[in-house]
Amino acid sequence: MSMNRTFLQVFLLLAFIPLAILVGYGVLVVAPIFCCFLAINSYKFKNYKEMYIWMGVGVLSFFLALYMLGVI
DSSP, rough: OOOHHHHHHHHHHHHHHHHHHHHHHHHHHHHHHHHHHHHHHHHHOOOOHHHHHHHHHHHHHHHHHHHTTTTT
């Protein structure tokens, strides 16, 4: 009984690795879009310094996503 439980735990651990990679790539893809909406929100409130910060973070995350996805 203990051996089957150990095999099951190892299998579940191995099954979560691709899921974690998928979630990580999902965050990389969504991050520039999220930064874009934050920059638009800052623009609506006339907070230009914060808008430029979010635009910079968005550009960096965009290029990081392209690099991680193998485009660059």
